[in-house]
Amino acid sequence: MDKLDTIFTMQKSLNDEITALRHLEDVTPDQWQQKLTLAMLSEMAEALEGTDFKWWKNKKPKDPDYLKEEIVDMLHFLVSMALRAGMDAEELYARYLAKNKENFDRQHGKSKKPGYDASEANEA
Numbered sequence: 001m002d003k004l005d006t007i008f009t010m011q012k013s014l015n016d017e018i019t020a021l022r023h024l025e026d027v028t029p030d031q032w033q034q035k036l037t038l039a040m041l042s043e044m045a046e047a048l049e050g051t052d053f054k055w056w057k058n059k060k061p062k063d064p065d066y067l068k069e070e071i072v073d074m075l076h077f078l079v080s081m082a083l084r085a086g087m088d089a090e091e092l093y094a095r096y097l098a099k100n101k102e103n104f105d106r107q108h109g110k111s112k113k114p115g116y117d118a119s120e121a122n123e124a
Contacts (some may be wrong), residue, residue, distance in 0.1 A: 004089040011079040032084045036077050043073040 001009070019025060027035070050067035052059055082092050106116035 002089075004093060007075070007079055008083065008089040008092075011076060012083055014076075015080055015083060029084060033081060036081045036084065040074055040077040040081070043070055043077060046070045047074065 019027075047067055047070035050063065050070060052062065082088075087095075102111060105111040106113060107118045109117035109119060
């Protein structure tokens with residue numbers, strides 16, 4: 001079992017435990033995706049708090065561990081979203097590979113989708 005498979009297995013176990021302990025068996029798939037998206041947004045906001053994004057305030061010391069913890073929290077919710085959408089680690093990986101290739105192709109003008117070619121960026 002590879003690392004991504006392990007993460008998916010562990011997350012499914014946690015999701016099942018939370019669903020049972022909190023009596024969430026009647027939450028619909030659409031409601032789950034809404035809840036998980038909101039949770040992800042919340043974790044993203046917390047990650048942002050770990051940076052100095054507020055240009056109008058004095059700099060504050062950064063805690064790299066805080067940001068790393070928030071990134072892990074985001075991963076928990078991302079994997080939960082994938083599981084609730086019926087994806088396993090193998091499908092997520094395959095879709096990632098395909099999208100990564102498309103993203104590179106877009107930057108180099110090799111995609112059918114216009115507006116991404118980096119060589120055209122300074123022509124406008």
